[in-house]
Amino acid sequence: MSVSEGAEPPLVLPAPQGPTGDGTAWVERTRLLARLSTQARTPVVLVSAPAGSGKSTFLDQWSRLDGRACVTISATVWLDDPALLARALVDSFARIGPPASDARTGVTGQEPGWSATVLPGLARLAATRLCDYLLVVDDVHLLQGAACHAALAAVADAVPDGSRLVLATREEAPRYLARARAAGRLLEIEPDDLAFDLDEAATLFDRLDVTRSDDELAEAVERAEGWAVGLYLHALSMRGHGTGGPRDGGPSRRGRDGFVFDYIGTQVLDGLDPRTRHFLTRTAALDELRPAVCDAILDRQDSVAVLPELCDHLQLVIPVDDSGQRFRYHHLLRDALLSELTREAPTELVDLHRRAALWFDEAGDLDQAVRHARATHDGRLLADIIWPAVPDCLTSGSLERLAGWLRGISEHDLQQEPRLTTATAWLALQQGDPERMDRWLLHAENLAGRDWREHARTDEVTASLACAEAVVGRGGLADSIALCDAALSGLPPDSGFRSAAAFVRGVCLTLLRDLPAGLAGLGAAEGLARALGQPLLVADSLSWQGLLAVASGDQRRGTELVLEARSLIGDHQLERLATSAHCVTALALVLALNHDPSAVRVLGTARRLTAGTDGIAPWFAVCGRLVQARAAVALGDGSLARRLISEATTHLTPDLRDTLVSDFLAEAQSALAMLSVEGVSAAALSPAEIRVLQFLPSHLTIPQIGEHLCLSPHTVKSHTLAIYRKLGVCSRDESVERAQRLGLVEAPPRD
Numbered sequence: 078m079s080v081s082e083g084a085e086p087p088l089v090l091p092a093p094q095g096p097t098g099d100g101t102a103w104v105e106r107t108r109l110l111a112r113l114s115t116q117a118r119t120p121v122v123l124v125s126a127p128a129g130s131g132k133s134t135f136l137d138q139w140s141r142l143d144g145r146a147c148v149t150i151s152a153t154v155w156l157d158d159p160a161l162l163a164r165a166l167v168d169s170f171a172r173i174g175p176p177a178s179d180a181r182t183g184v185t186g187q188e189p190g191w192s193a194t195v196l197p198g199l200a201r202l203a204a205t206r207l208c209d210y211l212l213v214v215d216d217v218h219l220l221q222g223a224a225c226h227a228a229l230a231a232v233a234d235a236v237p238d239g240s241r242l243v244l245a246t247r248e249e250a251p252r253y254l255a256r257a258r259a260a261g262r263l264l265e266i267e268p269d270d271l272a273f274d275l276d277e278a279a280t281l282f283d284r285l286d287v288t289r290s291d292d293e294l295a296e297a298v299e300r301a302e303g304w305a306v307g308l309y310l311h312a313l314s315m316r317g318h319g320t321g322g323p324r325d326g327g328p329s330r331r332g333r334d335g336f337v338f339d340y341i342g343t344q345v346l347d348g349l350d351p352r353t354r355h356f357l358t359r360t361a362a363l364d365e366l367r368p369a370v371c372d373a374i375l376d377r378q379d380s381v382a383v384l385p386e387l388c389d390h391l392q393l394v395i396p397v398d399d400s401g402q403r404f405r406y407h408h409l410l411r412d413a414l415l416s417e418l419t420r421e422a423p424t425e426l427v428d429l430h431r432r433a434a435l436w437f438d439e440a441g442d443l444d445q446a447v448r449h450a451r452a453t454h455d456g457r458l459l460a461d462i463i464w465p466a467v468p469d470c471l472t473s474g475s476l477e478r479l480a481g482w483l484r485g486i487s488e489h490d491l492q493q494e495p496r497l498t499t500a501t502a503w504l505a506l507q508q509g510d511p512e513r514m515d516r517w518l519l520h521a522e523n524l525a526g527r528d529w530r531e532h533a534r535t536d537e538v539t540a541s542l543a544c545a546e547a548v549v550g551r552g553g554l555a556d557s558i559a560l561c562d563a564a565l566s567g568l569p570p571d572s573g574f575r576s577a578a579a580f581v582r583g584v585c586l587t588l589l590r591d592l593p594a595g596l597a598g599l600g601a602a603e604g605l606a607r608a609l610g611q612p613l614l615v616a617d618s619l620s621w622q623g624l625l626a627v628a629s630g631d632q633r634r635g636t637e638l639v640l641e642a643r644s645l646i647g648d649h650q651l652e653r654l655a656t657s658a659h660c661v662t663a664l665a666l667v668l669a670l671n672h673d674p675s676a677v678r679v680l681g682t683a684r685r686l687t688a689g690t691d692g693i694a695p696w697f698a699v700c701g702r703l704v705q706a707r708a709a710v711a712l713g714d715g716s717l718a719r720r721l722i723s724e725a726t727t728h729l730t731p732d733l734r735d736t737l738v739s740d741f742l743a744e745a746q747s748a749l750a751m752l753s754v755e756g757v758s759a760a761a762l763s764p765a766e767i768r769v770l771q772f773l774p775s776h777l778t779i780p781q782i783g784e785h786l787c788l789s790p791h792t793v794k795s796h797t798l799a800i801y802r803k804l805g806v807c808s809r810d811e812s813v814e815r816a817q818r819l820g821l822v823e824a825p826p827r828d
Contacts, residue, residue, distance in 0.1 A: 104273070104277050104280045104281050104284075105138065105280075106131070106134075106135050106138055106277075108274075108277075109135055109266065109270060109271070110138065110139060110142065112266075112270075113139065113264070116264050118238065119241075119261070119262055119263060119264040120236040120237065120238060120239075120240060120241055120242065120257075120262050121233050121236060121241070121242050121243075121244070121254065121257045121262050121263045121264070122241055122242070122243045122244070122263075122264045122265075122266065123243075123244050123246070123250050123254060123263060123264070123265045123266065124136065124243065124244070124245040124246070124266045124271070125245075125246050125247070125248065125249060125250060125265070125266070125267055125268075126247070126266075126267065126268040126271045127247055127268065127304070128247055128306070128408070128409060128412075129304060129305060129306025129307065129409055130268060130271045130272075130304060130305055130306070131271055131273075131305035131306070132215070132245045132271065133215060133245070134305070135266075135271065136149070136213055136215065136243060136245060139211075139243075140211060140213065143211055145208070145209045145210050145211045145240070145241075146172075146173045146174075146206075146208055146209070146210045146211070147210070147211040147212075147213065148169040148170075148172050148173060148210070148211075148212055148213070149213040149214075149215060150165050150166070150169055150212075150213070150214045150215070151215045151216060152214060152215060152216040152217055152218075152219045152220050153216070153219060153364065154219050155364075155444075155448050156219070156220065156225075157219060157220050157221055157222050157225060158186060158222070158225070158481050158484065158485075159186035159191060159195075159222060159224035159225055159227075159228060160184050160185060160186035160477040160480070160481060161481060162220065162225045162228055163184045163186070163195050163199060163228055164184050166199055166202075166228060166232060167184065167198075167199070167202060169212060170202040170203065170206060170212075173206045173207070173208065173210045173212075174206065174207045174208070175206075175207060177202055183195070183198065183650070183653070183823075183825075184477060185476075185477055185653065186224065186477060186480065186481070187480070187508065188772070188775065188777070188785055189771045189772040189774070189775045189777070189785070190653070190823065191224060191227075191775075192227075192772075192774070192775030192776050192777060193771065193772070193773075193774035193775045193822065193823065193825075194774070194823050194824070194825045195228070195825075196227060196228065196231040196776075197231075197774075197825040198825040199228055199231045199232055199235075200231045200232065200234065200235035201235070201825060203231075203232045203235035203236050203237075203240075203242070204235045204236075204237055206240065209239040209240045210240045210241075211240070211241050211243065212232070212236075212240070212241070212242050212243065213243040213245065214229065214242070214243070214244050214245070215245045216245065216246070216247075216408075217229070217244045217245060217246040217248075217251070218246040218247045218248040226251055226253060227253075227776075229242075229244065229251070229253070230251075230253035230254075233253065233254065233257055234256065234257070250265065269303075271303075271305065272302060272303025272304065272305075273298060273301075273303045273304075273305055273308055274298070274303065275294060275295065275298055278294055278297065278298045278303075278308055279294060281308060281309060281312060282294065282312050285309075285312045285313065287312045287313075287315050289315060293315075297311050297312070297315075306409060310341070338412070338413045338416060341393075341409065341410060341413040342413065342417070345391070345393070345410070346413075346414075346417070353383075353387075355375075356371075356375065356380075356383060356387075357387075357406075357410075357414055358414045358417055358418045358421075359374065359375055359418065359425070359429055360374070360375070360406075361406060361410075361411050361414035361415045361418060362374070362415070362418075362426060362429040362430055362433060362449075362452075363433060364405070364445070364448075365397060365403060365404070365405050366380075366384055366394075366403070366404040366405060366406070367402060367403055367404075368380040368381035368384060368402060369436070369440075370433060370436045370437070370440075371383075371384065373432055373433070373435075373436040374429050374432040374433050374436065381402075384404050385401055387404075388404055391410075393406060393407040393409070393410040394406060394407075394410075395407060426452075427452070427453050427454075430449045430450070430452040430453045431449070431450075431453050431455065431458060433445075433446075433449040434446045434447075434449035434450040434453065434458060434462060435458075437449060438461075438462045443462065443463075443466055443482075444478075444482075446462045447459065447462055447463060447482045447485075448485075450462050451485050451486065454490070456486075456490045456491075456493050456494035456497060457494060459486060459490075459494070459497065460494045460495075460496035460497050463479075463482050463483075463496070463497065463500060464496040464497075464500065464538075466479070467479065467500045467503060467573070468572065468573020468574055468577075468609075468611070469573060469610070469611070471503055471504070471507050471573075471613075471654075472573065472576075472577075472606075472611040472612070472613040472614055472654075473610070473611065473612060473613065473649060473651075474613075474649050474650050474651045474653070474654065476504065476507055476508060476653070476654065479500070479504055480504060480508075483497070483500065483501055483504065491520075492520050492524075495521065495524045495525065495538050495539075496538050498517060498520045498521045498524055499517075499521045499538055499541055499542050499545070501517045501520075502514055502517035502518045502520075502521050502542075502545055503541070503545055505517055506545060506548065506549070506655065506693060507654055507655050507656065508655060509655035509686075509689035509690050509693070511690075511691065511692025511693055512692075514549070514692075514693070515692075518542070518545065518546065518549070521542050521545075522542070525538075525539045525542060529542065529543075530543065530560070530563060532567075533560070533563040533564055533566075533567045534563050534566040534567045535566075535567055536567055537567060537568060537569060537572065539567065540563065540564040540565075540566070540567030540568045540572075540574070541564070541568070541572070541574045543560045543561075543563050543564040543567070543578075544560070544561065544564040544568075544574045544577050544578045544581070546560050547560035547561045547564065547578065547581045547582075548577065548581055548656075548693065548694055549692075549693055549694065550581075550693075550694050550695050550696060551695075553730070553732035554585040554588055554589055554696065554732060554733070554736065555585075555589075555732075557581055557582075557585050558582055558585045558586065561578040561579070561581050561582035561585070562582070564578040565578050565579065565582075571609070573609055573611060575605055575609075576602050576605040576606040576609060576611055576614045577602075577614060579598055579599075579601050579602035579605055580598075580599065580602035580606075580614055580617055580618055580621075582598050582602075583595050583596070583597075583598030583599035583600075583601070583602055583618070583621070584599070584621055584696065585696070586598055587599070587621070587625060587737060588696055588700075588733070588736045588737045588738060589736055589737075590736065590737055592625075596622065596625070599618045599621060599622050600618075600622075602614060602617075602618045603615055603618035603619065603622075606618065612645045612646075612648070612649040612651065613645075613646075613649070613651050613654060613656065613657065615642075615645055616642035616643075616645040616646050616651070616657070616660045617642075617656060617659055617660060619638045619639070619641050619642040619645075620638070620639055620642045620659055620660040620662075620663040620664075621659070621663075622638050623635040623636070623637075623638030623639035623642065623663055623667065624639075624663050624666070624704060626638060627666065627667065627670070628740070628741070628744070632667075632670060635667060636667045636670075636671060639660075639663045639664055639666075639667045640664075640667070642660050642663065642664070643660070643664050646660050646661070652682070652686075652823075655686070655689060655690050655693065656690075657686065658683060658686035658687045658689075658690050658697070658701060659697055659701065661679060661682050661683040661686055662683040662686075662687065662701045662704050662705055662708075663704065664679055664683075665679045665680040665682075665683045665704075665705060665708040666704050666705075666707055666708040666711070668708075669707075669708040669709075669711035669712050670708075670711050676708065676711075676712060677712060677819065677820070678818070678819060678820035679820060680705060680708050680709065680712070680820065681816075681819040681820030681821040682820035682821070682823075683701070683705055683708075683820075684705060684762075684767060684820075684821065685767055685770075685771070685820065685821050685822065685823075687701045687702065687705070687764075688764040688767040688768055689768070691728070691764060695728060695730050695732075695733065696733060696738065698725075698728040699725045699726075699728050699729050699730075699733055699738050699741075699742075700725075700738055700741055702721045702722070702724050702725035702728070703721070703722065703725045703738075703741040703742055703744075703745045704741070705721050706718040706721035706722045706725070706745040706748075706749070707744065707745050707748055709721060710745070710748040710749055710751075710752050711748075713752065714761075715749060715752045716761050717761045718745070718748075718749045718752070719749060720761050720763075721745075722742070722745055722746060722749065724763075724764065725742065725745075726742070729742075761803060762799075762800060762803055762804075762821070763799075765796055766796045766799055766800050766803070767821060768786060769782065769786065769788075769793055769796040769797060769800065770800055770812070770816055770821060770822055771822060771823075772785065772786075773797070773800070773809050773812055773813050773816075773822070774813045774817075774822055779793050779794055779797070780793075797809075797812075800812055800816075804816065
């Protein structure tokens with residue numbers, strides 16, 4: 078790369094010192110920094126001003142001079158996802174200390190978990206750091222989702238005295254900051270505050286070796302209205318051409334961004350040779366510039382030399398770290414480059430995103446790969462990237478990652494690609510959302526055709542659909558076995574769905590009293606899941622084998638197997654997955670049989686998870702409740718055991734009669750009959766009441782809860798009053814506290 082001969086490189090600056098690309102890094106913002114010192118007791122600071130006002134430079138100067146621990150989150154469009162933003166906030170707080178791994182693994186963007194556990198968890202982290210801190214969130218205007226702003230609001234409300242949350246945005250103050258403003262906790266820095274005065278503008282011009290008269294300086298400040306990047310680029314124009322303003326003699330009619338684009342186009346890009354300009358415009362498709370990916374999308378091999386040279390010559394090309402291998406464009410330069418590329422070669426931009434998606438996919442950076450693939454609007458490419466990772470996401474606690482990938486794709490596009498449709502159905506299944514699961518399974522069946530069951534024996538995607546249908550089990554045990562056999566025939570040897578098919582097949586065989594074949598199948602499922610790195614299916618297989626051992630009278634062996642499953646669930650934070658209800662149920666029983674005091678809480682958790690899986694796996698809807706009834710009896714809670722047995726019989730289908738399920742039912746009834754002391758259980762809630770209970774820790778109102786659950790406000794209110802009565806409390810807060818102690822509601826993570 079080289080700058081065209083005979084032309085002065087417009088942005089070759091003497092001894093560049095600053096980390097940003099608006100040229101203001103040379104100008105100490107003493108006036109603003111002094112204001113921060115005099116108003117140090119405001120824990121929330123809002124910096125709101127248009128692009129190019131010097132927000133990022135000012136914040137960088139502040140963070141360098143401030144003695145507190147400082148962490149910066151630079152918001153991007155892809156971070157406009159509540160789960161991703163929450164993880165970024167948790168990681169930032171963890172860098173300040175202490176570690177927050179439990180909080181990170183509990184992150185979900187779905188209600189009620191978002192309001193009930195994630196938001197309180199973020200507030201707790203904000204309030205419990207070991208030292209005073211400065212948390213900066215830049216480019217907040219790129220976060221459009223209400224849930225994302227709810228996360229920032231939770232942090233803003235919880236920042237303690239001595240620490241500060243700093244929000245930088247191009248837009249007006251978010252509404253949730255009204256509370257901080259009213260309480261005197263908010264300091265607002267606006268465009269007029271950031272505008273350069275004559276002294277600051279003079280410093281900038283001097284650093285750029287631009288000769289000017291006092292009148293010219295005053296005119297430049299007045300024309301730019303103190304706008305930092307406008308002054309900077311104006312000064313460069315004076316240095317290069319001896320005059321101010323754009324070539325047409327007046328400000329751009331496209332507004333302030335257009336004004337900057339004019340300058341960048343005439344004073345930066347026009348001075349570069351075609352090959353360099355081509356490199357800049359084409360690599361603007363990337364959030365971050367790395368030599369390898371630049372080479373890949375441009376089909377060249379010299380990016381490792383080009384990027385450092387660009388960084389030396391253009392202050393608007395910024396190193397991300399000290400490695401010399403990672404760079405980014407200043408957002409104004411990138412916006413201008415993308416505007417030019419979109420105008421001149423829109424189809425080429427799509428191809429660049431496609432090449433970037435393939436490179437990131439091969440490099441194993443699936444999040445970046447998916448973001449670029451979305452920009453192509455190519456469902457097949459998206460499926461090529463997402464589909465191989467689906468089984469791992471479903472079985473290793475990464476549901477939110479898969480949900481985030483799919484959330485950015487329109488329903489129309491999801492319905493056109495069989496792999497994306499099937500992945501969406503599996504996600505709904507594992508999230509415990511039967512209605513959404515049914516809808517997407519129907520879409521998948523329609524795409525697969527009427528004879529999809531036969532295709533399952535030869536086609537991988539249809540085989541994974543057959544596996545999902547086997548888990549759902551609408552056709553009964555024998556039909557689930559047939560579906561599993563078809564899936565095992567059609568799935569490749571290394572498919573992550575094979576272990577799920579083998580597990581369901583093993584369970585169904587044991588329920589049909591073919592114990593040797595069933596146990597062999599469960600052992601095979603366990604081994605396959607271990608080989609594929611699927612801890613949930615290992616735990617599922619161990620738990621069912623443990624329950625069978627307990628049922629046969631070998632309590633010691635059953636306890637060993639179930640406790641091993643518990644370790645896997647805990648180590649990999651899999652408690653949120655719908656099918657973990659099976660493992661938690663088995664754990665509740667062995668803890669109760671072994672007189673472990675934590676059995677009450679675990680039983681409550683098992684009940685909560687089971688209530689969310691009705692409509693999935695009828696065999697578990699019955700067996701799970703009967704095992705929980707046995708645990709309740711072991712705890713001396715006859716009232717709860719009776720309710721659970723009643724619920725189980727409600728779900729009992731003709732297909733399950735005269736199977737091992739009938740033995741479970743007889744054992745539970747016999748154990749209940751032998752219980753001499755009946756207690757009144759604080760956990761004896763109906764499934765409908767448990768579902769409503771999950772929303773009580775959230776900020777949602779009774780009508781809003783009804784919208785989520787498709788219930789009328791009157792019904793929700795009736796369930797809420799019943800919850801109060803059964804838990805022996807008088808308020809929503811008391812019911813939440815009591816339910817969390819019993820495991821009926823997930824508690825926010827603690828450090």
